[in-house]
Amino acid sequence: MIFALLGVASVSHYLVVGAILFSCGVVCMAVKRNALGVLMGIELVLNGANLNFVAFGSNYLAADGRSPLGLDGEVVALFVILLAAAEAAVALAITLNFYNNHATVDVDRADDLHG
């Protein structure tokens, strides 16, 4: 059973790992009450997407030894990493500002604009 699994590292398996990371990230974004937990969910989602980009762009995993996406997948994944860093910096600044003003990081308490 285990050896039947060992022979495989195909694009599909990378996609499955990416799907699991994505689903975990979506749940994390939805249910966490700590603002930093929501941020961690976003990081997980971006990583799942990155994994898909890399898997599709990898010549190593392609069935015919040459992926149709080529280097573009890695370039897009690189941009995603950079933008995730930028997003984390701004979101953390907003979270700290919110913490300074409200003395909490509970996103359920961020209802000042509630009608």
Added chain:
Amino acid sequence: MNQASFGIPVSLFASVTIDWHGFFFLLFAAIACISALMVVLSDNVVRMALHLVLSLGATAGLFFLAGAEFLGAMQLMIYVGGTLVLLVFGVMLTAQTQLVSLRTPAGDRVIASILAAALLAVLVQAAFSIESWQKPGQGMVSAPTATPLGMALVGVRVDQHAEEGLLEPKGGYLLPFEIVSVHLLVVLIGAAYLARAKRRRVPRPVDLVASVDSVEPTFSGNSDTTVSGGSE
């Protein structure tokens, strides 16, 4: 289970050719998925950060296994070394006792789990829907990707010259590179502006809470927060 546990050492000695690529793929994939699950299931934000480090590090290992070694290094340096350190600093700056673990209501958890299972089922079904994705790779060792990536970012696609005729030559990424660099500059200024220390006439709520805590060490939690780790 017994058969499997007996089967492994026998076939280990019988055939020495272990698929190390598959082995490390399974190892890193298991670490990434289990750590991601632990991020979701844990209520303590410090443990969530730790598990997120593990998950992203294992993802970097998967990048290495897919032949994207430059991207794996960038994942380790930027994500694990930069973004997560930033997050951990955020955790430390906001780590009051009652905020470290905010408990999620059980009903939300159940609904989210059902929705996530449905989403996961759709995604996994889609992942196995194309036949050419399921075939294991040829294991072609590709050239180092750092130089083609760097040249593509300044607009020259050296990887396209080597395979001329197979694909239409695509453009480089000079404009997205410029946009991202300006975007990073804007983000730097914006983050510094948002997080700067402001001069205040009235004391901040944080300071009020801190002073109350110092006067009255016993914390009386309200209904929706839970206190964890009471040892001070």
